[in-house]
Amino acid sequence: MEDFKHVPVLLKETVELLVTDKGGFYVDATLGMGGHAKKILENLDGSGRVLGIDWDPEMINISKNNLSGYSGKVKITAGNFANIDEILKRAAVMNISGILFDLGVSSLHFDKPQRGFSLKHEGPLDMRINPANPLTAHTIINKWPFEQIEHLIRTCGERFSYKIAKTIMERREKKEFETTTDLRNMIESVLPYTGRKSNPATKTFLALRVAVNYEFDNLTRGMQKATQFLAPGARMAIITFHSLEDRIVKETFGFMSRMGGWKMITKKPVSPSEEEVSGNNRARSAKLRVIEKIK
Numbered sequence: 001m002e003d004f005k006h007v008p009v010l011l012k013e014t015v016e017l018l019v020t021d022k023g024g025f026y027v028d029a030t031l032g033m034g035g036h037a038k039k040i041l042e043n044l045d046g047s048g049r050v051l052g053i054d055w056d057p058e059m060i061n062i063s064k065n066n067l068s069g070y071s072g073k074v075k076i077t078a079g080n081f082a083n084i085d086e087i088l089k090r091a092a093v094m095n096i097s098g099i100l101f102d103l104g105v106s107s108l109h110f111d112k113p114q115r116g117f118s119l120k121h122e123g124p125l126d127m128r129i130n131p132a133n134p135l136t137a138h139t140i141i142n143k144w145p146f147e148q149i150e151h152l153i154r155t156c157g158e159r160f161s162y163k164i165a166k167t168i169m170e171r172r173e174k175k176e177f178e179t180t181t182d183l184r185n186m187i188e189s190v191l192p193y194t195g196r197k198s199n200p201a202t203k204t205f206l207a208l209r210v211a212v213n214y215e216f217d218n219l220t221r222g223m224q225k226a227t228q229f230l231a232p233g234a235r236m237a238i239i240t241f242h243s244l245e246d247r248i249v250k251e252t253f254g255f256m257s258r259m260g261g262w263k264m265i266t267k268k269p270v271s272p273s274e275e276e277v278s279g280n281n282r283a284r285s286a287k288l289r290v291i292e293k294i295k
């Protein structure tokens with residue numbers, strides 16, 4: 001097995017806020033390499049259990065290996081958390097003590113060029129979390145109409161969306177885009193670096209990833225469906241990495257607590273310490289929000 005690492009973000013804070021019943025049944029809806037799941041398992045007693053879910057078969061293999069010391073206490077299953085109701089029913093689970101969503105993709109997705117997520121390493125324009133899905137970044141960039149591409153990039157916060165979409169159209173008339181570097185070079189050549197903290201292609205890459213994997217739709221569906229399975233006193237913890245997904249979580253949690261039956265545990269989102277960010281730059285934009293079903 002190749003050696004990729006992922007440092008779990010807000011690990012201590014998340015597990016402290018999530019685990020309220022040491023003998024409970026917890027769901028890690030974004031298992032990844034199993035870093036958070038391992039810490040949850042360490043905090044449970046003999047009767048506590050974890051169900052880990054990931055959409056990416058590659059992560060399933062890695063987490064099975066990483067959590068092999070916990071057999072009997074952990075069950076690992078492949079699936080999209082947007083279908084959490086079906087996944088839990090299939091596992092004959094009716095009531096859970098807590099659920100974690102650590103959103104987005106793992107460091108492996110960025111570090112492995114073949115997956116096509118990286119701005120730094122050249123790879124195919126892929127970006128699928130689950131490689132069985134039909135839609136790829138290649139299809140969006142080379143086939144979608146101008147209006148759809150411009151709208152997608154604009155809604156992900158890129159103010160030069162018109163210019164980028166127009167240049168994509170002009171370029172693909174002559175030659176299709178094939179690689180991540182191909183796309184990044186084109187964006188760098190038309191947009192200035194001036195005044196930007198990150199690479200000019202960052203927001204376009206984020207927009208593509210979000211669209212390829214229906215990330216906002218999955219999040220909304222996953223949160224809504226999970227609420228039906230939380231036992232009284234159980235918590236839902238969500239770690240986000242950009243303002244668009246954080247807004248969905250903030251608004252959904254706000255709505256839930258106004259409707260009644262839910263108590264906001266984090267009045268303000270929990271952010272990583274300076275120490276954590278200095279050791280793991282990926283943590284810099286993380287925000288943790290937690291809500292509890294009232295007993």
Ligand SMILES: C[S@@+](CC[C@H](N)C(=O)[O-])C[C@H]1O[C@@H](n2cnc3c(N)ncnc32)[C@H](O)[C@@H]1O
Nearest residue numbers: 008030032033034035036054055056080081102
């Ligand atoms: C930030 S990583 C989680 C890292 C994990 N907490 C750890 O400690 O290793 C996010 C994971 O969620 C998975 N994922 C993304 N969208 C998903 C979805 N809709 N359903 C299930 N898993 C998903 C990704 O494949 C990735 O492994």
